[in-house]
Amino acid sequence: MFGLLSRFTQKWLRRTKKKKGNKTVWVVKVGGSLLGSDELERWLGLFAKFSDGNIIIVPGGGVFADAVRDAQKVSKISDPCAHKLAVLAMDQFGLLLANMNPELAVARTEMEIDERIWQHRCIVWLPSQMVLAEDSIPKSWDVTSDSIAAWLAEKVNAQQLVLVKSDKPDGPELNLRMMSETGVVDEAFSNFVLNKTFGKWMLKKTDHEYFLEGVNYETLHKVAGSLH
Secondary structure (H helix, E strand, O other), rough: HHHHHHHHHHHEEEEEEEHHHHHOEEEEEOHHOOOHHHHHHHHHHHHHHHHHOEEEEOOOOHHHHHHHHHHHHHHOOOHHHHHHHHHHHHHHHHHHHHHHOOEEEEEEOHHHHHHHHOOOOOOOOHHHHHHHOOOOOOOOOOOOOHHHHHHHHHHHOOOOOEEEOOOOOOOOOOOOOHHHHHOOOOHHHHHHHHHOOOEEEEEHHHHHHHHOOOOOOHHHHHOOOEEO
């Protein structure tokens, strides 16, 4: 019985992954700094409206991750412990995002992501289950939601990785090293995106106004800053 179920599940997953491979999947990291802004609700509405199972939202940590930083200062917990708590903070922000728009569907595992894609839903990924089981991800503050989003983009064979920040430098091309040195992205981010095939883009929170007719590559290419 269990062997048959396992073989059926594996067959279903292979079929779903094949379908996913034919989709243009976007991984979109939504910064926690957008919390409390009018723009956050508008972005979520656009993603829910125009996603055909091809947009996976990665939540930032926001105020929940800030609370971890404060707790570490007073408790002197280790960086690996703080990293675990910060990833759980992303789960919290993700649940908050999903509650803001009922059209969004949460997913915790690759199988759940595949299922939501098959359902043509816009996905909010809750990262803790997958990330905390992955030994290759450094357990330090060098890795935040930016790098975790990049890790997921490679994991699901995404075509585009998009970071939505409160603000971004002007210009069509953004220097990756400078973005890291100035703290716009985390210190480990370049390690997760160099030599990867997916596009790497940054938008600011007010850029939602350019996507009112659709969340598509043509508009992304015109509006976003490309990370190099």
